[in-house]
Amino acid sequence: MLKDKTDAPGSPLRDQVRLTRRAGRELARLSSEERSHILLLAAEQLEIRSDEILAANQQDVAAFDREVSAGKASASLAKRLKTSSAGINEMAARVRDVAALPDPLAHSLAVTELDDQLVLEKVPCPLGVIAVVFESRPDAVPQVSSLAIKTGNGLVLKGGAEARNSNRVLVSIWRDVLAKHNPVLADAICALEEREEVMQVLQMDREIDLIVPRGSNEFVNFVFRNSRVPVLGHGSGICHIYVDSEANQSLATNVIMDAKIQYAAACNAVEKVLVHQNIAAAYLPVLVQGLLKAGVEVRGCETTLALCAGLPIMTATEEDWRTEYGDLRIRKRGFNDGGQRIVARLQ
Numbered sequence: 001m002l003k004d005k006t007d008a009p010g011s012p013l014r015d016q017v018r019l020t021r022r023a024g025r026e027l028a029r030l031s032s033e034e035r036s037h038i039l040l041l042a043a044e045q046l047e048i049r050s051d052e053i054l055a056a057n058q059q060d061v062a063a064f065d066r067e068v069s070a071g072k073a074s075a076s077l078a079k080r081l082k083t084s085s086a087g088i089n090e091m092a093a094r095v096r097d098v099a100a101l102p103d104p105l106a107h108s109l110a111v112t113e114l115d116d117q118l119v120l121e122k123v124p125c126p127l128g129v130i131a132v133v134f135e136s137r138p139d140a141v142p143q144v145s146s147l148a149i150k151t152g153n154g155l156v157l158k159g160g161a162e163a164r165n166s167n168r169v170l171v172s173i174w175r176d177v178l179a180k181h182n183p184v185l186a187d188a189i190c191a192l193e194e195r196e197e198v199m200q201v202l203q204m205d206r207e208i209d210l211i212v213p214r215g216s217n218e219f220v221n222f223v224f225r226n227s228r229v230p231v232l233g234h235g236s237g238i239c240h241i242y243v244d245s246e247a248n249q250s251l252a253t254n255v256i257m258d259a260k261i262q263y264a265a266a267c268n269a270v271e272k273v274l275v276h277q278n279i280a281a282a283y284l285p286v287l288v289q290g291l292l293k294a295g296v297e298v299r300g301c302e303t304t305l306a307l308c309a310g311l312p313i314m315t316a317t318e319e320d321w322r323t324e325y326g327d328l329r330i331r332k333r334g335f336n337d338g339g340q341r342i343v344a345r346l347q
Contacts, residue, residue, distance in 0.1 A: 024154025032103035079265035
């Protein structure tokens, strides 16, 4: 029988995660005020060390841009990788928002009297240790770190190699703030950097209580297939907007344009648009013209192309319906669905 390498005596990775588990228990014993105070200090340090974060991020961006130029990496990932002074201020603001939330642990969810002087009380408690595996976006570090501290959970972070320098600085901020409160708490957050460590983490069902993969649909499915730890995954990230026949068409266009153009690399940028057939002939050409003017590449099936005759729309392929592009390319598909609607999918 094959033996899990992480079961070997003195496995550095397993020992590190066990320290995170111990520190997480200490974190859960803190009062709500203490945990919120740690978050406020972390938000302050994000702002104080802004120049350090930006310098590290610029290193990552420069290296990744070379990968993109060589055709070895995605331009959408490059956009998600880059941060700015405004982005760091946004990180700090969101951490303060979490600090201001009510304590998720200090209340009863339900109370049931089973017998005289025998009462069953349902109360929330920390999960234990949560591992989050993500790619590209440095702002994921303060997002998940603040939530872990607020809820009294230990945290194992594995970011993408493309954000290594940015993540190192961001994680050091959280560990430094935790250590100032109590040196033991510094281990409540640990960061992994090697790809090989992900497979080891997926087998740590005794040390880790939940794994949250944040990335492509392919990666999330890989984690589901290979993990002995419970997994909280997500869908494919192909976002849809439906324009009904009774919709305010001007408002709908504004929403679609904003959802596609403002930040096309975001995972919640619109990729598909569904348009009711009763308004498609009049509405689709107007929408497409607006998208084309904004520099968006539009593709469509035969129905959509026919309704937008004369406009430079490319022909969509079957792969388009399953693809999240994260850029200004838009794929459209129009067809009659039981005589009810025309579907235009934007990617």
